[in-house]
Amino acid sequence: xxxxxxxxxxKNQLLLYEQELSIEGYNVIMAKDGQEAVRKVKEQMPDLxxxxxxxxxxxxxxxxxSILSDHRKIPIIINTAYSSYKDNFMSWSANAYIIKSSDLxxxxxxxxxxxx
Amino acid sequence: MLSSILKDKSYNILNNIxxxxxxxxxxLDKDLNIIWSNKILSGILNLEYDLTGKTCCEVxxxxxxxxxxxxxxxxxxxxxxxxTETRLIIDRGExxxxxxxxxxxxxxxxxxxxxxxxxxxxxxxxxxxRQLSLLGKLAELMQGTLQIDHLLHLILTCVTAGTGLGxxxxxxxxxxxxxxxxxxxMAVGPSSTEEAHKIWDEIVNKYEKLEDLIKAAEDNYRExxxxxxxxxxxxxxxxxxxxxxxxxxxxxxxxxxxxxFHNPNIDKKFIDMIGANEFVCIxxxxxxxxxxxxxxxxxxxxxxxTEERIQSLTxxxxxxxxxxxxxxxxxxxxxxxxxxKETQERLIRSERLxxxxxxxxxxxxxxxxxxxxxxxxxxxxxxxxxxxxxxxQNAEIIVEEVSRLERILANIMxxxxxxxxxxxxxxxxxxLENTCSLxxxxxxxxxxxxxxxxxTSLPKIVVDPTQIKQVCLNLIKNAVESMPDGGTLTIExxxxxxxxxxxxxxxxxxxxxxxxxxxxxxxxxxxxxxxGVGLAVSHKIVEDHQGYIKVRSLLQEGTTFSIFLPI
Numbered sequence: 001x002x003x004x005x006x007x008x009x010x011k012n013q014l015l016l017y018e019q020e021l022s023i024e025g026y027n028v029i030m031a032k033d034g035q036e037a038v039r040k041v042k043e044q045m046p047d048l049x050x051x052x053x054x055x056x057x058x059x060x061x062x063x064x065x066s067i068l069s070d071h072r073k074i075p076i077i078i079n080t081a082y083s084s085y086k087d088n089f090m091s092w093s094a095n096a097y098i099i100k101s102s103d104l105x106x107x108x109x110x111x112x113x114x115x116x
Numbered sequence: 117m118l119s120s121i122l123k124d125k126s127y128n129i130l131n132n133i134x135x136x137x138x139x140x141x142x143x144l145d146k147d148l149n150i151i152w153s154n155k156i157l158s159g160i161l162n163l164e165y166d167l168t169g170k171t172c173c174e175v176x177x178x179x180x181x182x183x184x185x186x187x188x189x190x191x192x193x194x195x196x197x198x199x200t201e202t203r204l205i206i207d208r209g210e211x212x213x214x215x216x217x218x219x220x221x222x223x224x225x226x227x228x229x230x231x232x233x234x235x236x237x238x239x240x241x242x243x244x245x246r247q248l249s250l251l252g253k254l255a256e257l258m259q260g261t262l263q264i265d266h267l268l269h270l271i272l273t274c275v276t277a278g279t280g281l282g283x284x285x286x287x288x289x290x291x292x293x294x295x296x297x298x299x300x301x302m303a304v305g306p307s308s309t310e311e312a313h314k315i316w317d318e319i320v321n322k323y324e325k326l327e328d329l330i331k332a333a334e335d336n337y338r339e340x341x342x343x344x345x346x347x348x349x350x351x352x353x354x355x356x357x358x359x360x361x362x363x364x365x366x367x368x369x370x371x372x373x374x375x376x377f378h379n380p381n382i383d384k385k386f387i388d389m390i391g392a393n394e395f396v397c398i399x400x401x402x403x404x405x406x407x408x409x410x411x412x413x414x415x416x417x418x419x420x421x422t423e424e425r426i427q428s429l430t431x432x433x434x435x436x437x438x439x440x441x442x443x444x445x446x447x448x449x450x451x452x453x454x455x456x457k458e459t460q461e462r463l464i465r466s467e468r469l470x471x472x473x474x475x476x477x478x479x480x481x482x483x484x485x486x487x488x489x490x491x492x493x494x495x496x497x498x499x500x501x502x503x504x505x506x507x508x509q510n511a512e513i514i515v516e517e518v519s520r521l522e523r524i525l526a527n528i529m530x531x532x533x534x535x536x537x538x539x540x541x542x543x544x545x546x547x548l549e550n551t552c553s554l555x556x557x558x559x560x561x562x563x564x565x566x567x568x569x570x571x572t573s574l575p576k577i578v579v580d581p582t583q584i585k586q587v588c589l590n591l592i593k594n595a596v597e598s599m600p601d602g603g604t605l606t607i608e609x610x611x612x613x614x615x616x617x618x619x620x621x622x623x624x625x626x627x628x629x630x631x632x633x634x635x636x637x638x639x640x641x642x643x644x645x646x647x648g649v650g651l652a653v654s655h656k657i658v659e660d661h662q663g664y665i666k667v668r669s670l671l672q673e674g675t676t677f678s679i680f681l682p683i
Binding site: 010012013016019020023054081082083099100101102103104 | 477480481482484485486487488489490491492493494495496499515518519522526529
């Protein structure tokens, strides 16, 4: 079973992703901020990370940099309410950029595309 | 008594004395019939027949109907000398001013038996006085006139008005230092002898005061007269010093040409354009620089130009030049103020846009998160097997409403997203064709008849095709939405004043003035599900392309949006 780390500071949303991605057959682990995410990556080596950008303590971009410096190969999907960074996501070495929506089909298909 | 003297030998001596004074003389009996007159009087009154036997009224043409004020009657009844002045209008509107002295003649018993009338032509003096007072008035009028075209016209009217400087025709040339040319700006005067007569008759009969005349001249000014049009065609390089107007500019001196047709030094083309053998060119000098030239002639009256006229003209020209200078400075100031206003408005608008943009981003982000959660769980509910119908319906409503909110948010986010246009040489017609084919099914569903009039000769221009397409899509969508019962959508392209113009016109409901004033304000909308960003974004995109949008709308008739993009 593939493991997905969802990094999200909104607790209700975290619950939604856990529920929805579990149904799709993934093992979902969660982090509430960037620091926790970096730690969880070290401990549990997820197959993919779904990352919010705007978070307390360490934001999404900083955590991506930190994670990728140790674990170059983990695919990362940026999942954010901001549409304005879309043009920059490639330079952050993320694999995809998804604007948050109540409809999770796009997120799910992206995950499938990246890790099956 | 006098008549008897005149009949004797000393007649000749006396007649010579009278002639030496250039005075017209007549003797009237008590019934106001002329019993004797000298030749000079006929000349002064412009009468070619023998005046003897005619009535006073017939000859002097004064206001003799007004018997109370008749100087002749007064002199006869009161026994005192009477002084009067009359104005005589002779052929072609020319005026003559005459001073009359009416003196009673008594017999040996002291009874008044006859009347001696002495008449002097005072036209020259009178005209000078009139012209001086006129110049004063003109200066006042000119200084108070800041609209340049208005002023130029005023100047030419003064030069040609019969009560003014009285030239038949006047043309005004202005110097353009940037282009290094002098060009014909406007002209006043008739185009033919017939017209000249008609105008002068009208002027003489209708307008006594200069102010009335100027007003009438302005109201009647037409730019389609041959004289004006020919003048507008005249332009000379300031390097070409052989040209009359150019040399007038350079030497800052009056050119008074009396025999142009036989002067080999004057360019033949210029004479053809002017068409008069005698003309005057006077430079308009302000702050030591020639700003223009007025060229005048008496083509129709053939009246020779006099030294005095030129003197008055010189005074007039210096004042006219000052007034033009003032008006030009004022115009420049007005332009600067307008520019400042526009810049300020743009700044305010872009400031407002950026504040709104920042706020929108913040709000949208804050709302998008909980919205995604609400909608996401509602969708989760819908996937639970065997839920009851009511719960399903409720969850569906939540999903639907959340989706609507998310669409609005996406629109707002688009608006606040700072995007630099990616410009490339593009064919506007192609962009429009593309947009139309994209919307074809939409047109059919909305019963819209599409009327395309694309100018195939349009050049390519450098724009961001995606952004321009977005603008066209927005405007076309609005146009279709304004025709809920169907209608005609006209899409037109053409070139206009260095721009490509795209017209998008509907036959829909139209807008009120109040709505029109607000359509480009972000978040202003009249649609039930509108976000009010479509037109604001379109406006911003077109402005980013250094273009502009114009709107024309009539209630119940439709609206036309015109996009102007620089070539």
